[in-house]
Structures are given as C-alpha cells and as structure tokens.
Amino acid sequence: MAIVKMNRFSLFVFESDKENLLHELQKFNYVHFLDLKENTDYVEMGLENAKVPENIVRLNEEITKVKYGLEKLSKYDTRATGLKAMKEGKEVLEFTELEERAENFNYQPIYEKLKEIGSSLDAIKSEKEKLNSTMNELRPWAGLDVAVSELGSTKQCITLMGTIPRNTRDSMEKELLESQYTYYEVIGEEKGYIYILVISAKEEADQVMEILRNHSFTETRLGIGDIPNKEMDVILNRISELKEEESNCEKQLTELGKYLPNLELLYDYYMNNKLRIASSENFLMAGNVNIIEGYVPADMINEFTDIVKKNLNNVYFMEIKEADKEDEEVPILLKNSTFSKPYESLTTMYALPKYNEIDPTPLFTPFYIFFFGMMIADMGYGLLLALGTGIALKTFNLSKEQRKNMLFYFYGSIATIFWGAIYGSFFGGIIPLPALIDVAVEYNRLLIISIAFGILHIFIALGIHAYLNIRDGKILDALYDVGFWYMALIGAILLLLTTTGILYGGIKNVAAVIMAIGMIGIVLTGGRSSESIGGKIGGGLYSLYGISSYVGDFVSYSRLMALGLSGAFIASAINMMAKMLFDMGIFGIIGGIVVFAVGHSFNVFLSVLSGYVHSIRLTYVEFFGKFYEGGGKAFKLLQSKPKYTNLKE
Missing domain, CATH: 3.30.70.2750 (Alpha-Beta Plaits)
Known part of the structure; x- marks a missing residue:
C-alpha cells in the first residue's frame, strides 16, 4: 500500500450555491481545501476573501448553549460506565443520520429549563453560604441566654x-x-x-x-x-428548606439527564457545521463568484465530480488535473492494509511522507512487531496481552482509533509469544519449558543474533534508499550512496568474521578487496556536490568517516538482547521472592500471591513500555535515518472527528 494519489481541482461557483455545495461535499468528506489567501498570485490580482456566513456567530452561541447543557447534565448520566460502557461503546451513525436526528431535536426548551434551574441553584448556594457564615459567627455565642x-x-x-x-x-x-x-x-x-x-x-x-x-x-x-440559639434555630430551619429546594432542583436535573445523548449528538452535529462554514475562509472571491481550490483522492474523483454537477446544475467552471509529484502542497493521505494500518500512528508521530516519497509504514511494521516481541519475550506476558486485546476486539464496540490501538498490541503479543517460546520463558520460568536459546547462558549468541537483525534492518533501509534513487532515475546516486556503502560494510563484516574464525579464512582477501573498493568509491563520490577538487576529496573523506556511525547503529541493536534479558531476570526474581513466601505458611502464601500478581503486573507494564519506546527508537533513528525525510501535510477531511459518536466511513 502507499500514499493515496491525489487530483487537484480548481472550481468557480456562485456565492448563492456555495452553502448547499459545501453541505453535500461534507457528506462526501474527502475534500481538502487549499487556503488561497496564501497564494501571492491571487492576492496580487486583487481578489477578495470569501464571505464567511454570518450564521457562524449564531452557531457559536448554540455550541455554547449545548456545552452548558452537557456540563450541567454530565453528572446525571444514568448510562453504563466502566467495562459495560466500553462494551457498548459509542453509537455508530451515518453522517446523514447524525444530521437528521440532531435537526429533529428541539434543545431550546431544555436549555431554558436548565438556565432556570441553574439560576435557582446558584441563588440557593449563595444563600446557604451566607447562612453558614452566620452560623459559624453565632456558634461560639450559643451560651448567651x-x-x-x-x-x-x-x-x-x-x-x-x-x-x-x-x-x-x-x-x-x-x-x-x-x-x-x-x-x-x-x-x-x-x-x-x-x-x-x-x-x-x-x-x-x-x-x-x-x-x-x-x-x-x-x-x-x-x-x-x-438570643443566638433561637437565631441559629431559625437559620437551621432555613438551611433545611434550602436543601429541600436544592433536592427538587437535583430531581429536575436527573429527569433532564435523559436528554444527554441528544445533546451529545447535537454537539457533534454543530461542530461539523462549524467546520463546514469555517472552510469558506480558504476561498477567494471575484465579484459574486467563489474561487475554490483543493485536492481529492484520485480514485474518488468521479464521485466528487458527480456531486458538483448535481448540486450546481452545470452552472460552474471546474478544472481537474493530476497532482504534481514535486508539489509540497499536496496533502498526504495514507492507505494501508489491516495489518499495517495500526502502525500508521508511528509514521504520523514522526512525520508524514512528502508526496514524492513512499509510505514507510508497511516497510517498518514487520520489524517493529518483531523487535517489540523480542524485547518482552515471555509467553505468559504475550498470552496476557493477546487475551486482553483479543477480548476487547471481539467484545467491545470500539471506535476506529481504539480498534487500531488494540490491533497494535495484539500483533505485538503474537511476536511476544513467539520469542517467549524461543527463550523458554513463561512468567519468568514459573513453568519449565524447553528453550532454543538459554538466555542465562547463551547471552553472547543472543547478542550476535540481535546485531545480525540490526544489520539486516539497516541494509533494508539502505535498499529502500537505493530504490527511491532508481525510481527517480538517479541510478548513479544509488550506486554512490548505497552500492559503495553495501560493499564497504559487507566487506568489513566478512573480514571481521574471517579474522575471528567464524567464516572460512580463504575469503579474507576477497572481503578485503570488496571493502577497499567500497571505501574508495565513498571517498571519490561522497563529496561530489562540492565544486573544488579539495572539497570533493574532503567531503569524500568525511563521508567515509560516517562508517563509525554505522558501528554505533549496529551496537544499538544490542538493546534487543538487553531488554529481553532484563525483563526475564526481573520476572525470575519475582518468582524467587514469591516462592520464599510460599514456604512461610498461610500468611506467606497470601503474601506470595500478592507479590507474584503485583510484581508481574509491574514487569508486564515496564516490558511493554520498553518494547514500545525502544522499537520506536530503532525505527526512527536507525531505519528512517537511512532513507526517510518526511515533512508532508496531512489531508484535512471535511468532517470533524466526533467526540461523542462514531461516524461510518
């Protein structure tokens, strides 16, 4: 999968048709408007900013009213909470259904009632404070008769x-x-x-x-x-009356609490309206004509065109063309498989790709999951993670984002179980299992494996760099920036392996020649952008010095071993403490169960956090650093992300 291909459109539409068109385009959703005020050519032509409808002021007032209602009624929500609420989840609606239900709900009488009750409660609160203050003042004088x-x-x-x-x-x-x-x-x-x-x-x-x-x-x-005591009796009676009045107000609010779901729908509806109306700020005007420009996914252009034709009755002018590959204004929309999609958040957290780059998400996803599992590496922990996320995915009505988060850790749990089986670890060895690698003894072997995975990870990143150069017709750049580095690094690795006796010594000379060719090539081409001969040689030598950073990169993958070992040793220590307590009678058994449960829970948390963070670090620094630049602008949908509901796509 990849970056979604875009088409750029320019549209001229009469002011009288704009609002209806925007309404229909919001249902379509996949339209990204350009801010034409930033276009200096249009500004120099003397075009005016488009008119933002005056009803946005009234809309903001309505949003304020709805927020007031949500605030007043939130604590009177009688709907399920906790796990039951997660199971039920937010209501899933079509965009048209959200509009229909919101428009059929008359909030004004409820708002007026809430304001009335609110004013009463404020007055009651104020009077109670004054009376309590007087009571505090009179209490020390209660003995005065x-x-x-x-x-x-x-x-x-x-x-x-x-x-x-x-x-x-x-x-x-x-x-x-x-x-x-x-x-x-x-x-x-x-x-x-x-x-x-x-x-x-x-x-x-x-x-x-x-x-x-x-x-x-x-x-x-x-x-x-x-007499103070008599005055205090009067005050206490009045406070009792106020409490009764307050209770009546609370009962009225409890009755109005049934309208809370309607208010939530109304809020999401109004926020979408606000986004649609505010989008006019991106347009310019020439007389009574709005000038609109933006982007639409290429595979949706026919649907977009049909909407424009249907709502403007052919009274418009529109031009559509393929987005320029080198245009930095092209918004980025990612489209990935179910397997890779949960990991798009890591790409966006770093930086969206530019339109002329590639989406790195499907490329790093398998490595991320593999490294994540290797850093936790316990079958028991993996089963807990798989069970928790699997139940959530099967049982709960999750939003799109929540579902992606659950899949993120579910896939990671599979890798965790796999590596737990390799290490023979189940809750730190509480159940003895056969191990392919005994981490307590074969840590040197594990270190070599970790660095080998790192070499593979970095070499693939370099290969992607070469692919991008070849794709763009820069074949020599692929040779200079990747090919020579492959030769230098592979030659150096083979030379090291033959020197240590791991590989057959007969290839030592071949390895030395490959490494030398690569290094000479780096020196000769690394400074090619410089104009002077001295600059070219200096730049080449400086590029060759970069081989030291590769050594640091390779060593960085030792964290795959270190974190896996640290989690295993902590789990083993928890088991030892629990076992010592189990030998101390009934109270020791209770204490041992507590130590086991709390200790392993804490270790699971630390292990998952470490796996998450350090897998990101290896992705961003070692992997992305070899080919990925980023800096793209996100595609802005025409529907706002709802707060209280889930909208179907």
Missing part, C-alpha cells in the same frame, strides 16, 4: 462583646476582679480564643477598656436581635 438587642449600652453602663486570646485569660480576669462595678462572663471558646461578655459602669469604662486593649480584645458586633 439573653437577646442581643437587650445588651446595648445605657446611660449608666457599657456592654461589650468580643474575643481575646486564650493565653491572656488569667491575667485579664485578675485585673478585672480589681474593678468594683464590672460584670464579666465567658460565653464560649473556639480555636484558641475566648468569647466574652463585659458589662461595666461608665465610671470604670476607661479603666476596663484599657485592660481589654492590653489583652488584645477584639469587639464583635452580631447582626441579630434575638
């Missing part, structure tokens, strides 16, 4: 209510006892403070005030007239 209104100062005395720090109480009481006409009472204590009532004759007022000030007295003015 006199109406506050009766405690005002008179002609003969003053009355003070307030607080002092608890640690000043003794000294203050001692000083107040020296006065003759002063009454003092502790009403309550809270948070390190004493709440006091002081009544004093006016002739002693100054003396009493001085004492209180010296003891950090803070006066309190209660905003009530009755």
